Amino acid sequence: MEITAVMKDVLTITPLCIDCGMCRETCPFQAVVCAFEKRHRYEILPHSCEWCGGPGKAPCEIYCPVRGAIVAAKWEEPQTPAVVG
Amino acid sequence: MRGKDFFREMETIAAPIGKETYEGTRATYSNLNEDQKFRLLCQLWWIEAPTIANFSRSWWNAIPRDPSGKYRDVEMFLARQMYDESRHGKLYADACIRKGFVQREEELWTHPYARPVQGWLNFAAWLEHLGNYHFTTLYAGEQMASECLTFPKFLEGAIAAIEDPIVRWVFEAQEDEESFHGMTGRYVVTKYCQTQLQQDEAAWAAQTTWKLLGQAAVDLAQFVKEGESMERPPLEQHPAFAPPAKPLPKMFPKTLDHPEV
Numbered sequence: 001m002e003i004t005a006v007m008k009d010v011l012t013i014t015p016l017c018i019d020c021g022m023c024r025e026t027c028p029f030q031a032v033v034c035a036f037e038k039r040h041r042y043e044i045l046p047h048s049c050e051w052c053g054g055p056g057k058a059p060c061e062i063y064c065p066v067r068g069a070i071v072a073a074k075w076e077e078p079q080t081p082a083v084v085g
Numbered sequence: 086m087r088g089k090d091f092f093r094e095m096e097t098i099a100a101p102i103g104k105e106t107y108e109g110t111r112a113t114y115s116n117l118n119e120d121q122k123f124r125l126l127c128q129l130w131w132i133e134a135p136t137i138a139n140f141s142r143s144w145w146n147a148i149p150r151d152p153s154g155k156y157r158d159v160e161m162f163l164a165r166q167m168y169d170e171s172r173h174g175k176l177y178a179d180a181c182i183r184k185g186f187v188q189r190e191e192e193l194w195t196h197p198y199a200r201p202v203q204g205w206l207n208f209a210a211w212l213e214h215l216g217n218y219h220f221t222t223l224y225a226g227e228q229m230a231s232e233c234l235t236f237p238k239f240l241e242g243a244i245a246a247i248e249d250p251i252v253r254w255v256f257e258a259q260e261d262e263e264s265f266h267g268m269t270g271r272y273v274v275t276k277y278c279q280t281q282l283q284q285d286e287a288a289w290a291a292q293t294t295w296k297l298l299g300q301a302a303v304d305l306a307q308f309v310k311e312g313e314s315m316e317r318p319p320l321e322q323h324p325a326f327a328p329p330a331k332p333l334p335k336m337f338p339k340t341l342d343h344p345e346v
Contacts, residue, residue: 064268
């Protein structure tokens with residue numbers, strides 16, 4: 001059975017982030033969460049990110065105070081193999 | 086109108102003010118001598134240093150207590166802003182130490198240069214007063230009118246004008262955080278400032294901020310350029326400044342480990 005990977009457009013947070021939390025509050029899909037690390041910085045869950053129209057249009061990017069802290073990325077979405085009869 | 090449209094209207098009104106702020110700042114703060122840099126740092130330190138003690142206690146009153154956590158976002162923004170502003174106070178103080186103007190931050194509390202000029206004092210008093218209103222008015226008057234639409238232009242102008250790397254770095258270092266405070270103003274106005282009554286009061290707060298900020302900028306520039314000749318408010322004769330009549334007794338914290346004295 002051949003499983004083809006699907007590349008999904010997502011947004012991701014770069015190290016320029018100052019951890020202000022604007023993206024978390026403005027995300028309509030609750031895709032921005034605190035990461036499991038000691039500084040509890042924010043990260044975007046790629047499977048929840050819906051892109052929101054792309055860079056420059058997503059609320060998280062519009063409200064982000066640091067230019068370049070949220071950028072577009074590609075994410076390989078894991079596919080569940082179809083069950084064949 | 087919607088909060089989003091109200092913000093856009095305010096943005097349009099503020100555009101010429103922002104432009105004027107940038108040009109004025111750039112023209113005023115170029116070619117500063119060492120004493121002028123010290124005066125500028127002291128005045129800016131003064132408005133940041135009492136943030137936690139004064140502005141914070143007033144601003145928290147602006148956010149209603151809601152048992153369902155309705156304003157959790159605003160509370161988090163304000164908490165983070167308080168932290169940022171107090172750190173910015175440290176930035177100014179550390180720049181004074183790096184430049185050799187003072188040896189310790191404590192010296193600034195009683196230094197004549199760190200007494201606010203009249204317009205600057207008026208503006209600070211207004212910021213504290215804003216805490217008596219609903220938080221949409223506070224955020225329109227402070228975070229939106231000042232930190233979103235005006236102050237970034239001041240920072241840009243200062244960064245462009247000031248050549249001294251230590252002094253310039255103070256402005257560069259806080260650019261992102263000030264931008265965040267501005268974004269919180271935009272967010273709160275867009276999300277919560279939805280009724281006519283709220284928008285009327287918010288517009289009044291924004292206009293008052295711009296007016297007071299303009300006066301403050303003029304007084305500040307005059308003080309930085311002319312120094313001692315500028316009239317300053319007299320030192321407050323507060324009991325806190327008076328030395329104690331007799332030496333205070335030594336008080337040790339009573340802990341389990343501490344021996345009895």
